[in-house]
Amino acid sequence: MKNPYLAKRHWEIEIPPLSRTDEMAKRYDDIINLSVGDPDYPADRACIDLMYQDALAGHTRYTEFLGDPELRQETIKMYKEDFGLTVGMDELLITAGGTHALYVVMQALLDEGDEVIAIAPYYTYYKDQIEAPRGKLVVYNAPSEDGFDVDLAELEKCVTARTKAIIVNTPCNPSGKVYSEETLRGILALAEKYDFLVIADDIYGALNFTGNTRPLCSFEERPKRVITVYSYSKDFSMTGLRLGHIIADREIIEVACNICGAVTFTISSFSQRLGIYALRRRKEIQQGLREEYQKRMMYAYERMSRLKHVKCRYPEGTFYIFADITETGISSMEMWDRILDEAHVLVLPGDGFGAAGEGYIRICCTVSVEVLKKAFDRIEKMDIFC
Numbered sequence: 001m002k003n004p005y006l007a008k009r010h011w012e013i014e015i016p017p018l019s020r021t022d023e024m025a026k027r028y029d030d031i032i033n034l035s036v037g038d039p040d041y042p043a044d045r046a047c048i049d050l051m052y053q054d055a056l057a058g059h060t061r062y063t064e065f066l067g068d069p070e071l072r073q074e075t076i077k078m079y080k081e082d083f084g085l086t087v088g089m090d091e092l093l094i095t096a097g098g099t100h101a102l103y104v105v106m107q108a109l110l111d112e113g114d115e116v117i118a119i120a121p122y123y124t125y126y127k128d129q130i131e132a133p134r135g136k137l138v139v140y141n142a143p144s145e146d147g148f149d150v151d152l153a154e155l156e157k158c159v160t161a162r163t164k165a166i167i168v169n170t171p172c173n174p175s176g177k178v179y180s181e182e183t184l185r186g187i188l189a190l191a192e193k194y195d196f197l198v199i200a201d202d203i204y205g206a207l208n209f210t211g212n213t214r215p216l217c218s219f220e221e222r223p224k225r226v227i228t229v230y231s232y233s234k235d236f237s238m239t240g241l242r243l244g245h246i247i248a249d250r251e252i253i254e255v256a257c258n259i260c261g262a263v264t265f266t267i268s269s270f271s272q273r274l275g276i277y278a279l280r281r282r283k284e285i286q287q288g289l290r291e292e293y294q295k296r297m298m299y300a301y302e303r304m305s306r307l308k309h310v311k312c313r314y315p316e317g318t319f320y321i322f323a324d325i326t327e328t329g330i331s332s333m334e335m336w337d338r339i340l341d342e343a344h345v346l347v348l349p350g351d352g353f354g355a356a357g358e359g360y361i362r363i364c365c366t367v368s369v370e371v372l373k374k375a376f377d378r379i380e381k382m383d384i385f386c
Helices: 017-024 045-056 069-083 098-109 126-131 152-156 181-194 250-264 269-280 282-306 332-343 369-379
Strands: 092-095 115-120 136-141 163-168 197-202 226-231 244-247 320-324 360-364
Touching (some): 069 269, 332 360
Parallel strands (some): 163 197
16 A cells, blocks of 8 residues: 555554454355444433433533533542542543543653553554554563463563553453452552553453452552543443543643544533433443343353363453464464354454464354354354364
């Protein structure tokens, strides 16, 4: 793609598997799509009705650059009640979802050559977000034999004089791993020792099936070393509303707000109104959502565990099953194509989440158990799994 009008750094681009799912999903008419984490669980109807009334009442104009003051106040209240974190109105920026928030954070933090550590397997777009401001991705490959848990001594070897931050995603996409409090405290201790920031990618907090539910921000009294990135997409089944936030030190928020203004100006006003009502009803909404996805995860785990040459770990969080297919002797990319062509089921190859994901496939439980049953009935008939 050597178009002379394109920046040369974009002449050679690698399209990640996640970005190819729209194309792959059109290959057959009867595909069951288990590739993208787009929940079928409906957004709360009561919240939608209230958002609609607010839109009719005039909430269709620009909000403040930091976000709707009422949403920010409700967010501050939630963090205090649920996690004991004190957040100021100038320490919180509303964003167009978690991916936008991460992009803005990287733009705010990184000079050319600054390094950000990601724990692999990791969210597909970390690399592009880090490299956009000329930063450098440093990958710590979490050992699969330990369930992708973090070995703090090995992680420390990734730290250099240029380390600016580490991204911590728990529960983790794609592995579903939930880090223990000991691990989180250990990562914070490394950040203190070497003076770098911790970016908490807190996207799946409501889909945590373990007792380790404390987010990284709760280990501080006020935002200092931890930058929290949040999205309403998974915790409230609001992927299309594009709503999230950043919580950080005031000076970081000031710069992030300026960057955000140049990208989106302000965030959708009626999406922010929905966010207000979602936070107020969060306990009711998230209880039903968590129970439904845990049921689906257990079903998928049991079905995958029956397949020959496949290993699965007990689900700890998210709505993803990260299945080990190394015994098949087939690469993740080849298995991606074979499952699509032979079973007409679309999953994602593990190596799309970093080299640590090679030998795995990711399955999204974002459809009903009835649809999951149809998908696994097809998959189990494949010769490779019989």
